[in-house]
Amino acid sequence: MIVMEVRDLTKRFGGLVAVDHVTFEANEGEVLSIIGPNGAGKSTLFKLITSFLPRTAGRVIFQGEEITGLSAHLVARKGVVRTFQETTIFKEMSALENVVIAHHLRGRATSVGLFLNTRVARQDEASFRDSADEILDYLGLSRVKHEEARHLPHGHLRALGIAIAMACDPKVLLLDEPFSGMNPEETDRMVEMVRGIRDRGVTILLVEHDMRAVMRLSDRIIVLNFGRKIADGTPREIQNDEAVIEAYIGREDDELGI
Amino acid sequence: MRLRVAAALVGLALYLVVVPFVFRESRYLLGILTTASVLSLISLGVWLTFAIGRINIGQAAFALVGGYTTAILSVKLGVSFWLCLPASGLAAALVGAVIGWPILRLKGVYFAMITLTLSEAARLAALNGGTITQGATGILNIPLPGEVTFAGVVLVPAFRALNVHLAFYYLAAILLVLGLFTVTRIASCRLGWIFRSLRQDEALAASIGVNVAKYRVLAFALGCFFAGIAGAFFTVSQQSIYPSSFGVPDSVYFMLYCFLGGLSYVSGPVVGAFVLFLGFELLHGLREYQMLTYAAIMITMMLWLPNGLLSLRLPARPGMKADA
Amino acid sequence: MNYALIALGITLIFAIMGVLNFAHGQMYVLGGFVTYYVYGVFGLNYFVALAASAVTVACVGLVFERFLFRRVLRITTREESTMLLAAGTALLLDSLSLALFGEKQRGVAPVVAGVYEVFGAFVPASRALIFVLAGGLVSALLLFIQYTRPGRALRAIAQDKETAALQGVDIDRYSALGFALGAALAGLAGGLLVTVFAVNAGAGTPISIKAFIMIMIGGAGVVSGAILGAFVLGFSEALGYFFIPGSTTYLMILVGLIVFLIFRPQGIMGKPWG
Numbered sequence: 023m024i025v026m027e028v029r030d031l032t033k034r035f036g037g038l039v040a041v042d043h044v045t046f047e048a049n050e051g052e053v054l055s056i057i058g059p060n061g062a063g064k065s066t067l068f069k070l071i072t073s074f075l076p077r078t079a080g081r082v083i084f085q086g087e088e089i090t091g092l093s094a095h096l097v098a099r100k101g102v103v104r105t106f107q108e109t110t111i112f113k114e115m116s117a118l119e120n121v122v123i124a125h126h127l128r129g130r131a132t133s134v135g136l137f138l139n140t141r142v143a144r145q146d147e148a149s150f151r152d153s154a155d156e157i158l159d160y161l162g163l164s165r166v167k168h169e170e171a172r173h174l175p176h177g178h179l180r181a182l183g184i185a186i187a188m189a190c191d192p193k194v195l196l197l198d199e200p201f202s203g204m205n206p207e208e209t210d211r212m213v214e215m216v217r218g219i220r221d222r223g224v225t226i227l228l229v230e231h232d233m234r235a236v237m238r239l240s241d242r243i244i245v246l247n248f249g250r251k252i253a254d255g256t257p258r259e260i261q262n263d264e265a266v267i268e269a270y271i272g273r274e275d276d277e278l279g280i
Numbered sequence: 281m282r283l284r285v286a287a288a289l290v291g292l293a294l295y296l297v298v299v300p301f302v303f304r305e306s307r308y309l310l311g312i313l314t315t316a317s318v319l320s321l322i323s324l325g326v327w328l329t330f331a332i333g334r335i336n337i338g339q340a341a342f343a344l345v346g347g348y349t350t351a352i353l354s355v356k357l358g359v360s361f362w363l364c365l366p367a368s369g370l371a372a373a374l375v376g377a378v379i380g381w382p383i384l385r386l387k388g389v390y391f392a393m394i395t396l397t398l399s400e401a402a403r404l405a406a407l408n409g410g411t412i413t414q415g416a417t418g419i420l421n422i423p424l425p426g427e428v429t430f431a432g433v434v435l436v437p438a439f440r441a442l443n444v445h446l447a448f449y450y451l452a453a454i455l456l457v458l459g460l461f462t463v464t465r466i467a468s469c470r471l472g473w474i475f476r477s478l479r480q481d482e483a484l485a486a487s488i489g490v491n492v493a494k495y496r497v498l499a500f501a502l503g504c505f506f507a508g509i510a511g512a513f514f515t516v517s518q519q520s521i522y523p524s525s526f527g528v529p530d531s532v533y534f535m536l537y538c539f540l541g542g543l544s545y546v547s548g549p550v551v552g553a554f555v556l557f558l559g560f561e562l563l564h565g566l567r568e569y570q571m572l573t574y575a576a577i578m579i580t581m582m583l584w585l586p587n588g589l590l591s592l593r594l595p596a597r598p599g600m601k602a603d604a
Numbered sequence: 605m606n607y608a609l610i611a612l613g614i615t616l617i618f619a620i621m622g623v624l625n626f627a628h629g630q631m632y633v634l635g636g637f638v639t640y641y642v643y644g645v646f647g648l649n650y651f652v653a654l655a656a657s658a659v660t661v662a663c664v665g666l667v668f669e670r671f672l673f674r675r676v677l678r679i680t681t682r683e684e685s686t687m688l689l690a691a692g693t694a695l696l697l698d699s700l701s702l703a704l705f706g707e708k709q710r711g712v713a714p715v716v717a718g719v720y721e722v723f724g725a726f727v728p729a730s731r732a733l734i735f736v737l738a739g740g741l742v743s744a745l746l747l748f749i750q751y752t753r754p755g756r757a758l759r760a761i762a763q764d765k766e767t768a769a770l771q772g773v774d775i776d777r778y779s780a781l782g783f784a785l786g787a788a789l790a791g792l793a794g795g796l797l798v799t800v801f802a803v804n805a806g807a808g809t810p811i812s813i814k815a816f817i818m819i820m821i822g823g824a825g826v827v828s829g830a831i832l833g834a835f836v837l838g839f840s841e842a843l844g845y846f847f848i849p850g851s852t853t854y855l856m857i858l859v860g861l862i863v864f865l866i867f868r869p870q871g872i873m874g875k876p877w878g
Binding site: 315324335379382383385388389390392393394396397398400401404405408482497528529532536539543558569571572574575576578582583586 | 618624650672675676677680682683684685686687688689692693694695696698699700702703723730809813816817819820824855858861862865866867869870
């Protein structure tokens, strides 16, 4: 079942076309990876889908509903949540506080209710705490949950970023280079985490450079080059795709000066 | 925890009971304490904008809005002060919300500069407001607050029948206590955490579904509300208002009070305002060197206490901080 | 043209140090007073007076940078700190001027007498002189920044402090230079204009505000923006006062500025911010 469609999504910066009429579909419960040489427009694509960048053209349809052009927080409210490329967390809050605040979308109390600390507000807070504990536990962060976020080591920060995204109860999770800067053990653990999240029913879109992780994890892969989609298929198909090899090798040649 | 509550109660007792009783005949002392209280209130408003990560040098503009609202309503329309007071707050908040919506997209120096422009623009608007604001002459002879009766019972006697200075002291004190309570409450409930998330990373906040624009304006408008109320107070305590009543230097002072008291603490602006304003008055004897010494002291404080006065004694409590 | 001097000065400081020099207007006033005393009271040559103004204010700038800003920049975690320190220095200079020079307005007789006729308008010779001198100073500054080694160092720091440091530029020394230079420009502007307008100790804040307006229009931290901003402001003022007497002009300028900034916060030439 198709959970999200992207149609002709385009982004132009002045004369530069960063994303060029990209069209694809995401099936419910799959892990869809988006790869491509540097500068292919992958992260830009994510930003367009989640409305962190205004699009030049194209549409995004989520669960049959048009979400193109909705403001960023509304896109999150619909269930499409992204993580950020550099590890983005609330630095001056503890890990626990980070995840608790990320439950914002599940809040039932109004602003006034929060101020007055009504029963609903207190119930919210209690349920957020429980949920946050569970998420942190699942991602292996229980021991550091009271540490201030900026003191956490890199691997934990990544996990925290994902914890925050999970607190939003997403239906589609867009992970932006979650494996970058990780050693093999950390990568393995992250692969397991991502699989686990997928098993919980979340559709995952992944932008990544680490080919091993991508090949292990993905149900389908989309390849971008110069903002255009050049391939779309299973990992095996992509590995043997001429255009893909050309795109990567071609780039390498440039760098080598051949 | 117990210690804090006890300290707060003692402070309140001093503030609301002991001091006014002991000094009830001292016009000067009551006067400066009253002024310090209201300055604290305005600074609390500025603190709210610091809490969402903006540097606000425009608070004077909103104090002016509040002041003129009260002046015009009470002089031209004969509205009772007790209605003017909330009306001024609301007027300032409304103007704040309308202007805030587009300008809060800016950050850092840019936001600071545009708010600075607001302070100056407000002064000029008052100056050129024609018959409404009476330009440079200002609005004078603003009546003192009248009495408040309910079901034949006098709840608040008319100010002119009382020790006026004492009456204003109490009004200021009550406003400040209410204001401080409100901001403390906000800071410790989830609203405060939402504001904190805005301050630390707006993009991340948006990605978790926080309606960034709405909460920014909320914080800003709330800050403006405080300014409006304070403006109304000054208008009526001085029974006059001029375009120059609140200007750019005032906006800068409010900022400084927050900063020097300690931005990480809700009571920072209050401590800052009291210490600095009272300190200024204490230097009265230095005459022409008063201002100079004052400025020198402020700079020294910035050099040695970059996190404000309160950082000396209190480790910041989570839930009470602007930057947790 | 004089506005350009002021705008360039504050832009320089902003570009190098990232600090909005709240005290800029006060430095202008200080420069004016120094010229008043050296030229008007002691009767020395006007150009000597100007030089004295520049040097005095530059020294003040140096002291500020070295002892105040450098320290705060090092120990603070919040970005607001330097701005508030700048506000503090403004208060300091303001009160210093008041204490040293008193409240009276001081003016200096025009350096040259006579009137020129330019394109059918009468231009007092003194204003022409100011124009020429200011123009000369601005050009000199631009040449300095563009072609000399220290100038290039300053530009490098303005563009990317870290890279400049990595390339061996002594950040501390050039920051001091930048600040001193920016301050000197303000002082010179004051010295020049004291022959036409009187200065008094309280004039600092309105001038600082004008300086801010100029860099808001043109773009903070960009030299071309500073000059552009200065011209736009000067032009708007002249045009405005011609049609609408009184301070309404300024109100409209400010409102226009606010609206403009909402759509283009970085000013005309400014770098778009992230």
